[in-house]
Amino acid sequence: MMLPDPAATGLARVRKIEGAALGLRTPAFAPEEGAGDLLEVSLGPHHPSTHGVFRMDVVLDGERIVRLKPVFGYLHRNHEKLGEGTSYLGSMPYTDRLDYLNSMTNNWAYALAVEKLAGIPVTERAEYVRVILAELSRLLNHTCLAGFLMQDCGCSGTPLMYAFREREKILDLFESLSGSRMMCNFQRFGGCRVDPSAEWLAATRTLVDGYGAFLDEFEALLSGNEIVMARTQGVGRLPAALAVNAGVTGPMLRASGVGHDLRKVDGYGVYPRFNFRVPIGRDGDVYDRYMVRMLEMRESISILDQALRGLPGGPILDPKAKQRGLRPKAGEAYGRIEGPKGEIGFFLVSDGTGNPTRYRVRAPSFVNLTILEDLCLGHSVADAVIILGSIDIVLGEVDR
Amino acid sequence: MESPEALRDRLLARFPGVSVELVPNGSPSGQVSLRISPAGLREVARFLRDDAALALDQCSNVTGLDSPDREVVETVKESQPGAPGGPPVVIERKQTRIEPGHLEVVYHLYSVARRHGPVILRARTGNRTDAVTLPSLTPVWRSCEFQEREVFDLYGVVFEGHPDLRRILMWDAFAGHPMRKDYVEPDDYEWEPTPHGEVLAKARRHYPSAAAPGAVQPSP
Amino acid sequence: MLGKGLLQGLAVTAKNLVGSYHDPARYVTQEYPEVQPKLPEAYRNFPFLVSETADDPMGTLRCVACQICEKECPPQCIYIEKSKDKKPDATGKAQIYPAVFAIDTAVCMSCQICVEVCPFDAIKMDQEFAIAATDRFGGLLLNREQLAKPNAYYHQIHPTEAAEVDERLAAERRAAEEKARLAAAAKAAAPKPAVPAAAAAAAPGAARPAPAGSTAPAASAPVDPVPPPAPRPPSP
Incomplete structure (x- = not known):
């Protein structure tokens, strides 16, 4: 498979402390182990490590996984059918409930798809505000993911609480802007719903300026921790070719060494104006997936800094852009953005009426789960838990 | 990347037995798609993936679509012999005809290596009841595995050659396909x-x- | 050195442990419900109906039962029945009013689409979040008497937004009166104005046609020339 040259595309490779160089040994199964009977175990659905209501049907040979089938749909509410019965505007608050950690990016992806479908231009200021909110959302998501992943590894509580302390600050920003912490319902076709005030921007600036210090602290706690390294390095390796073929996107794909970031590839919104690098991993293991996210947050801080400095004036929403009663011409459009979990896309088919005839959500967590079995085969149950954690799923989006 | 028309012509030349039809798109998005006859779908998909210029190595999104049976009202003119000696009488009769519906699957293909896309493939089933089989593209792109299962689950399209075709979001004992319009x-x-x-x-x-x-x- | 990372991590947790007693930035726990949260102005949870006055909420509802919010509500939690008659609203114009206006807060997802689509600024977002009830219908299906809250309350919870709304409404009223004045002047200039004017005067709601040069009523001023209909009995 051909991949773009990392040097040419502004990629930043994960710098990695090798656990092996420090004398750490990642335990591996001896080949002769496990000649006994197979044991089928149902991991979940009510298990804290499954990040929601999710089940893995695991067949074990001793402690080694020989088969793993993910079972989900417990949270299925036929989101796509709801979208067919709702107006274009009315679907916006429903998108909040897909990946409920990142309603801002879900909103953006949906707004982008409708804007493509109906040909609605977006105001300059709104494009910047969207970038600011998407990057805040990325910080929030990756911080939480690191906390959850450590929880899965067995570091109970502490990293997760530190992560949630920072997450709370970002949620406060979302709440003071959109009125809701998680269900923001913020983007509109052609812009955003509310114009951020000077006070809000100042508060965001304070958060952005302080976030690097938090990341330093967080990384001091985790990145060089020998237990974390022993637990995550060499676990759940995902080869680049399989990752691309299996439609894996987001930090998970980049951890496998593929520098594919829609912010660079599609250059949607005003991302081409910002200077940032795309972190990529080397081995595609759980540690790389963790580190790629850590590095991505540093880049997000840089993007936020640039966007806050460059935020232009002007209207946040084109008053001529129709929200209620939008009836796009018959046709279809697929719009996608780089969400914190990967490529989130909406495929909309219009028949000229006020409701889409088809409203499809391309959920990154759902597609990324495809290779869960491949990653877990040959590992232990405890490893399967952290592999699942490193994929970063939200069941609201998987089950829809 | 080559234009959809050029791609269609190239596919037609390469696969003589396969029908490749350009599906227009009335939306400003301008995302034109190619409708492929089911028999040749997998060969075309494999070609698109392996072709050096296209290198569509990622199937990003798989969507099911449902077009239910439509009732078409037609006016039929019939001439009947009129009164003896008179001219024949033309009687207009309204006749309703059921235009059979179909299920359709849409694949959005992108190239990670060449950074372009989307190329959109579509394939239609014969009807919505007994001819609902389409070739699975999971052997070409792994990313179709769960998404095709979802289309099978919610629309009832049967994917031939899928390694593990089971319901995915609904439970196994569930009857029916909830995303169908009817x-x-x-x-x-x-x-x-x-x-x-x-x-x-x-x-x-x-x-x-x-x-x-x-x-x-x-x-x- | 093996173990360096662990020691570094322990230093971080020690710093946080000590800091959680001294450093306000690390002392984040709030003792709800003893300490009530300080809600930002933009905070939204469940809609309410704006009435102009507190003492006659049913008579001064801004809602004219146009049913746009009912149609647009994504989870379909609003139920409206139009009145058969008309009665004057706060500005004295004869309007249809909602005979029934119910919001099922068990279904409502506080998305505020209803607020955005309302052309009359009649429905706004509340900040009430502790509405748990043991009775699904009695407690969570709110009728218009339970939903109506005065404009003063709106000013209290969303001061900036409410001030903007008042300003806009006052401007609209001034423009409407200016138009009415011009129309009246044109009518007076016309040769035979008698018949339509008499018909208009006979209509129940048109008892107070805006006279030329009258001042616009203040947005929150109670204007209620006819007694309001008896309110529906309160729910049990």
Whole structure:
């Protein structure tokens, strides 16, 4: 498979402390182990490590996984059918409930798809505000993911609480802007719903300026921790070719060494104006997936800094852009953005009426789960838990 | 990347037995798609993936679509012999004809290596009842595995050659395909009356005493 | 050195442990419900109906039962029945009013689409979040008497937004009166104005046609020339 040259595309490779160089040994199964009977175990659905209501049907040979089938749909509410019965505007608050950690990016992806479908231009200021909110959302998501992943590894509580302390600050920003912490319902076709005030921007600036210090602290706690390294390095390796073929996107794909970031590839919104690098991993293991996210947050801080400095004036929403009663011409459009979990896309088919005839959500967590079995085969149950954690799923989006 | 027309011509030249049809798109998005006859779909997909210039190595999104049977009303003119000696009488008769529907699957293909896309493939089933088989593209792109299972689950398209075709979001004992346009949801599961609408009408039918619109229920 | 990372991590947790007693930035726990949260102005949870006055909420509802919010509400939690008659609203113009206006807060997802689509600024977002009830319908299906809250309350919870709304409404009223004045002047200039004017005067709601040069009523001033209909009995 051909991949773009990392040097040419502004990629930043994960710098990695090798656990092996420090004398750490990642335990591996001896080949002769496990000649006994197979044991089928149902991991979940009510298990804290499954990040929601999710089940893995695991067949074990001793402690080694020989088969793993993910079972989900417990949270299925036929989101796509709801979208067919709702107006274009009315679907916006429903998108909040897909990946409920990142309603801002879900909103953006949906707004982008409708804007493509109906040909609605977006105001300059709104494009910047969207970038600011998407990057805040990325910080929030990756911080939480690191906390959850450590929880899965067995570091109970502490990293997760530190992560949630920072997450709370970002949620406060979302709440003071959109009125809701998680269900923001913020983007509109052609812009955003509310114009951020000077006070809000100042508060965001304070958060952005302080976030690097938090990341330093967080990384001091985790990145060089020998237990974390022993637990995550060499676990759940995902080869680049399989990752691309299996439609894996987001930090998970980049951890496998593929520098594919829609912010660079599609250059949607005003991302081409910002200077940032795309972190990529080397081995595609759980540690790389963790580190790629850590590095991505540093880049997000840089993007936020640039966007806050460059935020232009002007209207946040084109008053001529129709929200209620939008009836796009018959046709279809697929719009996608780089969400914190990967490529989130909406495929909309219009028949000229006020409701889409088809409203499809391309959920990154759902597609990324495809290779869960491949990653877990040959590992232990405890490893399967952290592999699942490193994929970063939200069941609201998987089950829809 | 080459234009959709050029791609269609290249595919037609390369696969003589396969029909490749350009599907226009009225939206400003301008995302034109190619409708491929099911028999040749997998060969075309493999070609698109392996072709050096296209290198569509990622199938990003798989979507099911449902077009139900449509009732078409036609006016038929018939001439009948009129009164003896007179001219024949032309009688107009309205005739309804059922235009059979179909299921359709849409694949959005992108190239990670070459950074372009999307190329959109579509394939249609024969009808919505007994000819619902399409070739699976999971052998070409792993990313189709769960998404095709979802289309099978919610639309009822059977993917031939899929390694593990089971329901994915609904439970195994579930009957029917809920994303089809003509799907009728069961009358009474998780009955939750909203103040109005279909749900309320249904609630009235089932629980006449329980659902007066807007009116507040007496406290127990 | 093996173990360096662990020691570094322990230093971080020690710093946080000590800091959680001294450093306000690390002392984040709030003792709800003893300490009530300080809600930002933009905070939204469940809609309410704006009435101009507190003492006659049913007579001064801004809602004219146009049913746009009912149609647009994504989870379909609003139920409206139009009145058969008209009665004057706060500005004295004869309007249809909602005979029934119910919101099922068990279904409502506080998305505020209803607020955005309302052309009359009649429905706004509340900040009430502790509405747990043991009775699904009695407690959570709110009728218009329970939903109506005065404009003063709106000013209290969303001061900036409410001030903007008042300003806009006052401007609209001034423009409408200016138009009415011009129309009246044109009518007076016309040769035979008698018949339509008499018909208009006979209509129940048109008892107070805006006279030329009258001042616009203040947005929150109670204007209620006819007694309001008896309110529906409160729910049990």
